[in-house]
Amino acid sequence: MDITLIVVLVIALALFFDFTNGFHDTANAMATPIATGAMKPKVAVTLAALLNLVGAFLSTEVAKTISHGIINEGEGGVLITPELIFAGLIGAVVWNMLTWLLGLPSSSSHALFGGLIGAALVGAGINAINIDQVLSKVILPALIAPVTAGVVAYAATKLAYAITRRYDGRPDGRDGFRYAQIFSSSLVALAHGTNDAQKTMGVITLVLVSSGLQAADNDNVQTWVVVTCALAIALGTYMGGWRIIRTLGTGLTDVKPAQGFAAETATAATILASTHLGFALSTTQVASGSVIGSGLGRRGSTVRWGTAGRIGIGWLLTLPAAALVGAVAAWIAHLGPWGIVVDAVIGTVVIVGIFLWSRRDEISHSNVVSDVADSGKAVKIKSNPKPKRKAKP
Numbered sequence: 001m002d003i004t005l006i007v008v009l010v011i012a013l014a015l016f017f018d019f020t021n022g023f024h025d026t027a028n029a030m031a032t033p034i035a036t037g038a039m040k041p042k043v044a045v046t047l048a049a050l051l052n053l054v055g056a057f058l059s060t061e062v063a064k065t066i067s068h069g070i071i072n073e074g075e076g077g078v079l080i081t082p083e084l085i086f087a088g089l090i091g092a093v094v095w096n097m098l099t100w101l102l103g104l105p106s107s108s109s110h111a112l113f114g115g116l117i118g119a120a121l122v123g124a125g126i127n128a129i130n131i132d133q134v135l136s137k138v139i140l141p142a143l144i145a146p147v148t149a150g151v152v153a154y155a156a157t158k159l160a161y162a163i164t165r166r167y168d169g170r171p172d173g174r175d176g177f178r179y180a181q182i183f184s185s186s187l188v189a190l191a192h193g194t195n196d197a198q199k200t201m202g203v204i205t206l207v208l209v210s211s212g213l214q215a216a217d218n219d220n221v222q223t224w225v226v227v228t229c230a231l232a233i234a235l236g237t238y239m240g241g242w243r244i245i246r247t248l249g250t251g252l253t254d255v256k257p258a259q260g261f262a263a264e265t266a267t268a269a270t271i272l273a274s275t276h277l278g279f280a281l282s283t284t285q286v287a288s289g290s291v292i293g294s295g296l297g298r299r300g301s302t303v304r305w306g307t308a309g310r311i312g313i314g315w316l317l318t319l320p321a322a323a324l325v326g327a328v329a330a331w332i333a334h335l336g337p338w339g340i341v342v343d344a345v346i347g348t349v350v351i352v353g354i355f356l357w358s359r360r361d362e363i364s365h366s367n368v369v370s371d372v373a374d375s376g377k378a379v380k381i382k383s384n385p386k387p388k389r390k391a392k393p
Contacts (some may be wrong), residue, residue: 022236055193
């Protein structure tokens with residue numbers, strides 16, 4: 001099969017993954033402000049899409065981690081071919097769509113890493129994977145970032161309630177935080193663009209390098225790659241956000257403005273710091289950790305460990321499951337040009353089938369729950385008592 005055609009197929013699939021990433025992660029930034037009434041759903045989704053677009057232009061450190069960090073280079077160039085990258089993307093997209101349909105908390109980022117690693121292992125062997133980079137810039141951030149965000153959110157929530165202690169005993173006199181949430185949620189959306197959009201930029205750069213269309217020692221992301229990836233994730237955020245927002249239900253209705261502000265600030269700070277260091281972390285995990293941390297920071301809360309465990313299982317399964325799908329797709333791709341065609345046909349059938357199934361089923365809070373909403377349900381919070389009216393003399 002012509003190398004140019006394969007490159008075009010990989011770029012198209014990468015941009016589709018970027019699109020799915022957008023609608024997967026809309027709730028990370030906008031779940032809490034919508035739940036607390038800080039912003040109307042349509043306004044929130046539009047704002048998130050615009051800020052994702054802007055954020056994608058602010059940094060390329062994470063993209064360089066993907067294109068020149070995870071996959072090793074050998075004497076003949078990068079130890080992975082465009083065919084294998086195509087197979088890895090199939091693994092990422094299929095897992096992304098499947099978890100979206102099932103409401104299983106997952107990370108779009110880890111689905112991407114898993115798919116690429118699985119395909120590389122089958123097609124090029126263990127030497128194709130830079131284990132040190134995977135551990136230091138993918139695995140460790142996945143373990144540390146959610147905990148860090150949770151601790152920061154816990155402390156911020158404690159501080160917010162301590163400062164506004166005079167409102168204790170009222171239904172919720174901390175409405176000033178509702179306006180602050182507009183800023184903090186916007187910062188999360190901007191941070192999401194700086195980290196998640198770059199992962200697709202890195203994949204496209206990787207395929208350009210592996211096909212000889214870009215020098216192996218050139219880790220710069222081309223302008224057209226930045227623009228197309230920014231547009232894809234922004235469009236996904238806007239178009240797919242409605243489905244995610246409709247799944248919020250009661251998951252975050254107990255989140256108060258002070259908690260939402262603390263959680264969003266912690267999420268944004270963690271993502272921006274990681275982006276600066278080139279860590280390709282999961283923004284979903286960070287947002288979930290922040291929501292749980294902020295819930296625990298409010299008095300009268302208890303953790304629903306069953307739901308928290310479900311979130312954890314989703315995190316653990318994503319990378320190996322996507323790697324398995326990517327490995328199978330890579331094995332098929334090795335059959336020759338027809339292998340790519342078979343991969344493309346099977347992938348298209350599965351993706352279209354999942355989409356049609358989602359349209360057929362009624363979307364409700366019982367079958368599809370957003371990642372951040374699940375995190376909200378992991379913390380049970382008692383409502384503040386309503387003030388008693390004084391009897392008239």
